[in-house]
Amino acid sequence: PSPGDAAAIYDKLANLCADQSRWADCTSYDAKAIAAKDSASRRVAHACVLLRLHQWDAAYAEIAKANKIDSTDNEMKKWLPQFERLEGFLPQIRALDAQIAKSPTDSALLLDRARLFTLAERPLLALDDCERAIKLQPASMRARIQTAEALFDVGRPDDAAKLQVSSNLARDKDSHVSDQALRELSNEDTQIAQNSGNAESLAARAKTLRDLRQIPLALADARAALAIDDKLAAAHLEAAHDLDALDQSKEALIHAVKATELNPNDGAAWYYRGVLEAGRADFPAAIESLTRSLKLGETLEALRKRENCQRRIGRIDNANADLKRIRELE
Incomplete structure (x- = not known):
């Protein structure tokens, strides 16, 4: 030829x-x-x-x-x-190359290098490392999230869905999963790997996953935490958030109530309980919960919500008092 x-x-x-x-x-x-x-x-x-x-x-x-x-x-x-x-990323990549050559089964190093490839907009290279990492540590949620991110970046959302990661994955202004979220997942994965009965770390990871808008995964972690310790207020609160996001407000409220019973000094839990009660049109209960939240720490969100609830049941003077305070704080 x-x-x-x-x-x-x-x-x-x-x-x-x-x-x-x-x-x-x-x-x-x-x-x-x-x-x-x-x-x-x-x-x-x-x-x-x-x-x-x-x-x-x-x-x-x-x-x-x-x-x-x-x-x-x-x-x-x-x-x-x-x-x-x-x-621009090659000096850091080369340094990790050398470390990985010495420790080829270190999934954290592989994920660190994958992160650099993602930031460099080389998703196929990122995916190579992520797939190696997830094979080494299949329980790692950081590996799962980074793998899914790379799959989305190469146009394979169906494969990301197989990892139970949805296209709602939260990303920063540069269209990447935030460094903070990955650090949190890494720390939480490590703590859970060291002690599978660590309910606090499971609840913390549930919150990180919720912040990433991965609600089914978050709920699974919250429920796993509760299976270990059903007296853990943080796990009940996470379950409440996740169930509410899945339009299961009745069950969500049960967990929110439990969270406030277990930790009555958590203003955020009282606030969220009030939000759920208002969503179910139980405005007197919502006002009571929001008032408890405000006593623990004044926030505009709680004041606005309570003002709205007051108006819904005709407590106009109380609503106007809340509105006055809102304007003072704005």
């Missing part, structure tokens, strides 16, 4: 290997295609495969050659900014 035809055959073989995630074979065929007929687009394709193999220097050498061959090539213009973005 002509050089062009030979290169095209190698291109197809490389693509087939890529579809099967056979990256070493893929880069070999890419190199043969380049040897047969060099082009900027083939160099770019080769560079991308070298990234999957974490051969950073070789990948950047290829992208430089591609740019030299034809800086106006469409693939070159598409990929050069992405390589430039990743380059």
Whole structure:
């Protein structure tokens, strides 16, 4: 075959290997295609495969050659900014490469590197590390959330759903799960792994998951905490939040009441109990709960809610008094 035809055959073989995630074979065929007929687009394709193999220097050498061959090539213009973005994270990535080489079964290191790939907008590289991490630590909620985030980023929401992570996953202004949430999950995972009977950590993880808008997972943790310690107020409060989010307000209120009984000095629990009572049109009970909350700590949210409840049952003077106080605080 002509050089062009030979290169095209190698291109197809490389693509087939890529579809099967056979990256070493893929880069070999890419190199043969380049040897047969060099082009900027083939160099770019080769560079991308070298990234999957974490051969950073070789990948950047290829992208430089591609740019030299034809800086106006469409693939070159598409990929050069992405390589430039990743380059800013490479010092940290290389440091983690060295640590992972020494401790290849350390899921935390893999997730740390996956996080860098996510921030660098290289979700396929992130997914590679996340999938390794979740195989090592299948109970890790941090691994589950990061894996799902990567799956969403590569357009595989159905696979994320198999992990019970919904597309409602909370993200920051840069469209990433927040560092704080991942730190919290990491700490909570560690505490739970060290002591599976740690109800407090399960309740704390439930809150983190609720903040990430993963309600079924949060409720599962809250219920697991209650199965260990049904006198844990924080777990009852988390269950209340989760059940309410799932439109199960009656059961949610039972848990909210229990939370205030177990910890009567928690103003947030009294506030949420009042919100649930108001939602069920029990305005006198809601006013009482909100008043308890306000005695423990004045908040605009509780004042506004109580004012509304007062008006709903015709206590206009009391409502106006709340409104006056609201305006003083605003």
